[in-house]
Structures are given as structure tokens and as C-alpha cells.
Amino acid sequence: MALRDLNEAWGWIQRLVRRVSRLESGALLENSSITNGRMRFIGGLLRLDSGARLEGVGTFEWSGAGSIAGNWEVLQGGVIKVGGVLISPVGGGRIMVGEGPVGIILDGGTGTLTMGNIRLEGGKIYVGAGASQIVIDGATGKITAGNVTIETNKITVAGGSSPATLQEGKMAFGTGGSVEADTAIGGVRMVAGDAVVNAGTTASVRKGNASVIAGPLGIDINAAALRLLLNAPINLTPGLIPTQTGTGLPVGTLLITSTGALRRAA
Incomplete structure (x- = not known):
């Protein structure tokens, strides 16, 4: 705008002062948008505070280390940490709660839930490992502890010189x-x-x-065939017990005949 005479100079100066004041005190980005462009911070800081909120629709990409202060963090590999809980996309997805022998791991890839030395998988509960491992099978109702198997009304002990089975009040041995x-x-x-x-x-x-x-x-x-066989020395008075021949038994053997008579083999 051109200055036509000095009478307009004062009004012109006042308008310039007002415009500069608005630029100095105004919120230029309070209601703004960027179309097909970008905003870049080099060595600076983008800060949201006093209850500000970050919202977005689309794809969020981040390269490099970073953290979000508060109760959760986004770690490398897409792992989200919320206090003592880790949510990971590894192996079909995992949720890990705590650490060490009391830590809990829910593995979506294998369908297992692990807590220390206890594992739930495929309808079974595994406690411990190795020869002393305990397995509880929910489908069959069977419990296995080492070489001992417990079923409905039945306990089987394998291994050793003679495996044994206890079922309905009967203990049967593998050797007979x-x-x-x-x-x-x-x-x-x-x-x-x-x-x-x-x-x-x-x-x-x-x-x-x-x-x-x-x-x-x-x-x-x-006795078999109604005979009583005594294979031991017996002192008898001669003639007290009648003898019987043709028995095929050693001489002096006592026997009971089919009629119930007591005789000595001769």
C-alpha cells in the first residue's frame, strides 16, 4: 500500500504496529494443516504437555531406540512392555508376566502356558522334567509320575525286576x-x-x-488222590501201622488210602 501524503502516515504506522503485535502474540499453528508436505525437526524437540493428546490414522513408523514415559514402553522387535508384562509378536505372539522361576509365559504359537517348571499344553499339565516329571492328562484322566501311572481305579508301577499293577483291590506282578x-x-x-x-x-x-x-x-x-505224604523221619512202634506194598513210595512213607486207612509203604 503506497503512502499518498503525510496525513495518512500516522494511520499507516498504527496498522503496521497492530499487525506486528498479532504476529508476536498469535498462535500460528493453533488451527493449521499440512497437505502433501512434511514438518521436520532437526536437533529440536516436539513436546506435548498439559493434557495434550497425540492421535493419528495410518501407519506409524519409528527407526531407532525410543521409549514412552509412563507405565508402558515399545521395545525393539515390536515388544510392548507394561510394567512387568511383555507382549511380543515373536513365534506367533507371546505374553510374558514376571521373570525367573515364577514367571508366566503364554505362547500363542505353541498354545502353551508356562509358569516356572509347570507347563499347560494340549490338555495336559507337565510338572518338572526328566525321569521325575509329572504329567496330568485331562483327556484320559491319567496321571504319570516317573514310572508310576495312576488311572481310574488303577495304579501301575513300571520298571524294576517285576512291574506291578494295583486295580480294584488286586496287585498283579509282571512276572506272574x-x-x-x-x-x-x-x-x-x-x-x-x-x-x-x-x-x-x-x-x-x-x-x-x-x-x-x-x-x-x-x-x-x-491230599491229591487222598494220600498224605510225609517226607520226614517218623518214629513208630513196629506193627502199630500196617504196611502196604505196591505203592511205589519210599519204604516207611505214611499214606492214607482211598478208604481213609493209614498205612506204611513197604
């Missing part, structure tokens, strides 16, 4: 034989092949068809 409850006599029964030993209100020893039974009224001896 068993020990089980005998409810008929309120006691136990031991079986090995055709040999059976019972102990309870009565006691008995059986081998094949031969047996010795001890009960409240006495002892019953049931």
Missing part, C-alpha cells in the same frame, strides 16, 4: 502272581500259577488239588 483282597474270608489271597495262599478268618495253602486249611474247628488236609 498276584495279591488281592478276599472278601469271602475278610482277608487276602496270594496266587502264583496253581499255588494259592489265603489268610483271613481261615488260612489255607493250595497247590493243584492238594490243600491244607486251618479253620476255627481244626485243620483239614486234602
Whole structure:
């Protein structure tokens, strides 16, 4: 604007002063935008304070180390730290809470949850490692601790010279034989092949068809073919027990015949 005469000079100066004052005191970026351009800070500082807020829509890219003061941080590799919690995209995604033996790791890639020496994976709980590891299988209801397996109404102990299984009141051994409850006599029964030993209100020893039974009224001896064989020296008065020939037994052996008579083999 050209100055036409001195009468306008004072008004012109006043207008210039007002414009300079507005530039000095005005907030030039209070309502502003940049289209297809950029704002660059070289060796400076962009600071948001007094309740300011940073919002954006699009892609956020950052190169180099950085941190956000407060309760969380963005670390290298896209890891987000919130207090003692780390959220990582590694291996399909992980959430780590705490550190050391009490640390908890939720691994999205493997579907596992680990807390110290305890691991949850695929419906199973693993405690410890190695030969003493304990495994709880939720699908089968089975618990394995080393060489011991616990199932519904069944316990199996593997390894050793004779693996054993306890099931429904019966202990069976891998080498043959068993020990089980005998409810008929309120006691136990031991079986090995055709040999059976019972102990309870009565006691008995059986081998094949031969047996010795001890009960409240006495002892019953049931010998094979109704014969009682005593392979031990016996002192008898001559002629007290009649002899019987053709038995094929050693001379002097006592036997009970089919008629119940006591004889000595001759």
C-alpha cells in the first residue's frame, strides 16, 4: 500500500504496529494443516504437555531406540512392555508376566502356558522334567509320575525286576502272581500259577488239588488222590501201622488210602 501524503502516515504506522503485535502474540499453528508436505525437526524437540493428546490414522513408523514415559514402553522387535508384562509378536505372539522361576509365559504359537517348571499344553499339565516329571492328562484322566501311572481305579508301577499293577483291590506282578483282597474270608489271597495262599478268618495253602486249611474247628488236609505224604523221619512202634506194598513210595512213607486207612509203604 503506497503512502499518498503525510496525513495518512500516522494511520499507516498504527496498522503496521497492530499487525506486528498479532504476529508476536498469535498462535500460528493453533488451527493449521499440512497437505502433501512434511514438518521436520532437526536437533529440536516436539513436546506435548498439559493434557495434550497425540492421535493419528495410518501407519506409524519409528527407526531407532525410543521409549514412552509412563507405565508402558515399545521395545525393539515390536515388544510392548507394561510394567512387568511383555507382549511380543515373536513365534506367533507371546505374553510374558514376571521373570525367573515364577514367571508366566503364554505362547500363542505353541498354545502353551508356562509358569516356572509347570507347563499347560494340549490338555495336559507337565510338572518338572526328566525321569521325575509329572504329567496330568485331562483327556484320559491319567496321571504319570516317573514310572508310576495312576488311572481310574488303577495304579501301575513300571520298571524294576517285576512291574506291578494295583486295580480294584488286586496287585498283579509282571512276572506272574498276584495279591488281592478276599472278601469271602475278610482277608487276602496270594496266587502264583496253581499255588494259592489265603489268610483271613481261615488260612489255607493250595497247590493243584492238594490243600491244607486251618479253620476255627481244626485243620483239614486234602491230599491229591487222598494220600498224605510225609517226607520226614517218623518214629513208630513196629506193627502199630500196617504196611502196604505196591505203592511205589519210599519204604516207611505214611499214606492214607482211598478208604481213609493209614498205612506204611513197604
